Amino acid sequence: MRLTAELSDRAVTEGEPPPTLSVSLELPEGWTGTLGLPAVEGLTFTPADAEGRFTLEGEPGSYIIPPVTVEAKGPAGEVETKSVGPFYLDLGVVGPSSALEDLALAPPPPPSPWPWVLGALVVTGLVAALVVWGNRKKAEARVVPPPPPLSPEEEALLAWAALRARADLDDHALALGLSSIFRRYLERVSGFPATALTTYEVLDRLSLDHRVNAAEHDRAQRLLDATDLIKFARSGGGAALFDALDADLRAVIAAMRPAPAPKPEPGDV
Structure with missing residues (x-):
């Protein structure tokens, strides 16, 4: 089983096209799987096409998108779970606008331990x-x-x-x-x-x-x-x-x- 997920853009300013999240799932023959999209308060996932692409829209802010997960079941009843993520997104803002510090701006490198x-x-x-x-x-x-x-x-x-x-x-x-x-x-x-x-x-x-x-x-x-x-x-x-x-x-x-x-x-x- 192979699961991939990719965010088109980590930072989108006002007036630019909304970002998309592309999800691809490949299952072995005889397997079935249920894809679970993460729920993020203030962010909406809208299907953009039949190829697993979703448009992300919401209020301006900095978001942490939890991992995309899939639970697959094999022909013998075996169960396997995969996840990809998390993802980080600045939507219509420059840098964090919430209590999450340094989400968009990388922190200064700390002393090496x-x-x-x-x-x-x-x-x-x-x-x-x-x-x-x-x-x-x-x-x-x-x-x-x-x-x-x-x-x-x-x-x-x-x-x-x-x-x-x-x-x-x-x-x-x-x-x-x-x-x-x-x-x-x-x-x-x-x-x-x-x-x-x-x-x-x-x-x-x-x-x-x-x-x-x-x-x-x-x-x-x-x-x-x-x-x-x-x-x-x-x-x-x-x-x-x-x-x-x-x-x-x-x-x-x-x-x-x-x-x-x-x-x-x-x-x-």
């Missing part, structure tokens, strides 16, 4: 090296091997713990860091360039990964959508939200963690 995150990882590696060095016998003049590299899950969880420990970071900086940490983790365990892809493209790749079931896919989508809303619309945040996203991150990592090697049976050579 990566220097001190990587610094924390370096400190962790140095501590491990010192422990190995301190345990060697003084009489032996052997070379201490470097500590093994951090696994993808260790790197992600250590970086996220260091990020949350920073009391001087706001929700926007936390969202930027969490999104980067999660995307870097996916690059290491799956091999696709998650840091260079859109949220929809990342989720599309994850849907093909046999290690990720529907529940973990929903958790990954919730994490990416929530951090996108905070990054681009300054909407959401708070300790409760980041606690929930922490649980989502750990659940996805647990699902994608390599299975431990089987223990040898007695008598095996």
Whole structure:
């Protein structure tokens, strides 16, 4: 199943033609699907043609359009859900005209969290090296091997713990860091360039990964959508939200963690 949705223009001034939302759904043979258009207060979706194109009209303002979703049912009764979005639209205004800050005007780039995150990882590696060095016998003049590299899950969880420990970071900086940490983790365990892809493209790749079931896919989508809303619309945040996203991150990592090697049976050579 493949679902695409595209907004013709993110910003439309007064006097210009109204923007359109084009939706395309491709289903495998024998499947049926129900397309769900989002409901947005103050915004009307009018079918423009039979090809899945809708005209958007409403009062001037800045809007966040929730994801377009489809629920499809296969010939054997299996059910699959896909979504694309959210979308951001300025209609007849320049910049936000509501309480959503910086929807149209991009916020100034915040300080990158990566220097001190990587610094924390370096400190962790140095501590491990010192422990190995301190345990060697003084009489032996052997070379201490470097500590093994951090696994993808260790790197992600250590970086996220260091990020949350920073009391001087706001929700926007936390969202930027969490999104980067999660995307870097996916690059290491799956091999696709998650840091260079859109949220929809990342989720599309994850849907093909046999290690990720529907529940973990929903958790990954919730994490990416929530951090996108905070990054681009300054909407959401708070300790409760980041606690929930922490649980989502750990659940996805647990699902994608390599299975431990089987223990040898007695008598095996």
